[in-house]
Amino acid sequence: MAPPLSRGTCPEAGLDAAEIARIVPGLRSVLEPPAPVPGAEPPATADHTTGPADGHPWCAGAVVLAGRGDVVALHEAVGWAVRYRAYDEHTGRGVELPAAERVPMRPGTVFDLASLTKLFTATAAVQQIEAGVLDPERPLVAYAPGLVADPRTTLRHLLTHTSGLRPELPLHELPDAAARAARLAAEQPLPPPGAQRTYSDLNLLLTQALLEHVTGRPLDRLIADGITTPLGMTSTRFAPPADWRPRIAATEDQRRPWGKLDRGMVHGTVHDENAYAMDGVAGHAGLFSTAWDLALFAHALLTGALPLHPGLGFETARPWFMGPLAGRGAIGHTGFTGTSIVLDPDSGAFLILLANTVHPVRHTQGSGPRARAAECLARALDQPRESVEAAVP
Template sequence: MKTKFLILCALFAYAQSVMAQSSAYFVNRTELIADKDNFLPIADLGDAKIALISTSQKKYAAFQEQISRYAPVSSYDLSNYRKGISNTNVLIIIGERAEFKADFWERMRNAASKGKKVIFCELGDSRFGFSAGLTSNMIYLKNQNTNSIAQRDLAMSVFGGMAITQGSNKRSQTRLQYADGNEQPIGLDISKMTRKIDAVANEAINEHATPGLVVMVVKSGRVLLEKSYGFHTYDNKERTDKDDIFDLASVSKISATTPLIMHLYEQHKIQLDSTLGFYLPAAKNTNKAKTTLRTVLLHEGGFEPYIPFYRALKTGDISRTRSSTHQVQLADQAFLKNGYYENIMWPRMLASPIRNAGQYVYSDISMYAMKEVAETVTGKPIDVYLEDWLYKRIGMQTIGYNPRKRFPKTKIVPTENDTVFRKELIQGFVHDQGAAMANGVAGHAGLFASATDLAIYGQMLLNRGTYGGVRYFNPATVDLFTSRQSKSSRRGLGFDRYDLDASKAYPSRFANESVYGHTGFTGTCLWIDPKHQLVYIFLSNRVYPDVSNKLYDLNIRSRIQDAIYETLNDAK
């Protein structure tokens, strides 16, 4: 047991050192002067209700923008900050000391005495001592400068985006580090890499492979590139933004269903060699009763690859308006009758034939089944469980199912102009027909997210289970699910992987055997490379206005990944 503990400690230290590598490129001028309870960097965000108080939102816009990348933050100025005190449990104050009066500090002291975390981020070279307004139960950071770089460094210091090396209260980097785009990591020609990626991205848009896209590259915990291209549609009205929300399609498999299965595996609530019949009462008397979860995750259960459920719809199953009998919203003006998934789709999946069990056949039905297992074991819908257990705590602010319930339509990139099934442009509702008919929540599709959220998730896996100072998985679990686990394919458990057949150049000509991730039908991918400590994200809506193979034919995703590897190889 002692040896196992020492190994785990070493692995954790390795993950932290990897995250710290990026900080070595840049000097953080921030000093942490007081934090007696070691609250910083803020770790689990699940219960954090954060208020940002400043004298001027315009003056401190750089701080506010940077801090909002890590967690949802409510902003207040000195005219309404009392509301922030009453509604939150973490108060972050940014400014120069002279900007705040004595009565303000009196209220802050009172808030701290009642258990609220009060964090003062001071800018400038003030002559005030620590005792001027602050008490020992407050947290105090200081940066001698007042420019936007100092503001960003302070914000990242609070959340672990940069290591704090000044003074005696040192802190490690625990979250992604974001740059302003002008800083060049030592040895890496990011400008050259960006030019190469620009050329491929613009080719994709010019050839109508996709109207727009977002690319994000993370190396050793530091964001090297996050850039958007093109527009939401070919009418060039809504420019694509790096924070836009995309339909992830099959990237949902590794960003929702699989991590939840990993979590339940660690809790000993499921066993990979137990069967669908053991976990699902509805499967006990079917041909899938003896199919193991391991086999399902490897896509070796012999399941049908895809069932076009929408083709079996009858007159009256879909209505153009919502009613008491049609509550399942498929699009803005398309509503499916209640209970269709439970009464028709899921029974049809259970009754579907099994062919060539033991051979690799990629199947969406596999992840429908794993979602059913997860919900049966937890007793909760998968979307609710994931939000509480992972997404909210780790700081993934956009990821989730049915984004129209949480975000404005314009923030979500549209997919297909569906002329057959829903008969309208699909925007903010899942493109996959089966997932839409399952009320937008399925095991194989339905998840939406921004590139930043996928980068957070990818970095957590790259750290072998830790992020923001919180452990979500044991390293052995990450290694098990992401490594090659099949004798007949390249697959891991739920995860796709690098293809050992070099002639396929999948997912890139320069990828290696450590690489794992997944692609999505809508034109997305997430690839993680432990060997190079690399996370690569590509998001697009290549199915707009209708499904096209040009993104595949032009090999856009892989060529951008090639450009990233070429940059790393040039630095050797």
């Protein structure tokens, strides 16, 4: 059987080559920290909930992939997968490794996906909906008594972030899985379910608990058996083995007060503290993957090989990372470590941008480079179809 995706040219993908060619230089331009001003004080690090505001590049390195239909027209890497030994909180800058010890970013580099994991958990839930196992409108307590504190909460509330639950809880501070489950189940919604949207990790942790309860299988097996293995996503998994570490992009020098744990440079294990406490398998974070594997996932969603319900799990109309594609019906998601995916169901185009923006430390990163890459893809789609096709030999 022919592979679902192949590397090809922009004309073969129906994309304007000049616009796609702008993406990589744009990423190269954000790889270096701002130059220090002579005589100026070191950058402040007052807000350690997000990290330093300056003295830090947008990312150490990135992998970008763009395509349309069955053709991947762009798949390139820039910068470094591992650049820093540590973070110096006094200067607000990373302590760089010697050049010989740095690891360059490569197209096949594996990334901690962070919240892109939510898309896989949501897709696993939608698979159970389509199989008739779950009803998104049925109260969760009808499936699992005691799963949530408010008996009105449904799966749709979880997957649309309208459950009323707060964004997160310090579950990593609790001693074991039973204590974490009890704390999650006791959490009361702030507004009642359905009243407003508040993005929350807790929603996907509860989705994980529901899936595991109704199927009797752990989340990592559900995702492997139902999504990654059938699609041939061989570089996607929770809790990657030690021999994957040389292929994985490093994340953060995780220490208090900016981090919630004192772990040093995180490299090869999940960055998210709650997922780390759950042995790396969590509904909201924990998956590791490559840009090519995510392209396989995107293609499967766009072609119907996987069920796609855009309002369940996926973000919609988010120009801050989708650029102009947000106004065309695009869907997607971002991850705290610097990952993002954008799908345009109307054209069949997809954009994957994986960056280690938290290496060597979390910071107020913004999403300008993501939005600019999406803008290039939007313009590449907007060229007259005749002119693009004329370039095909």
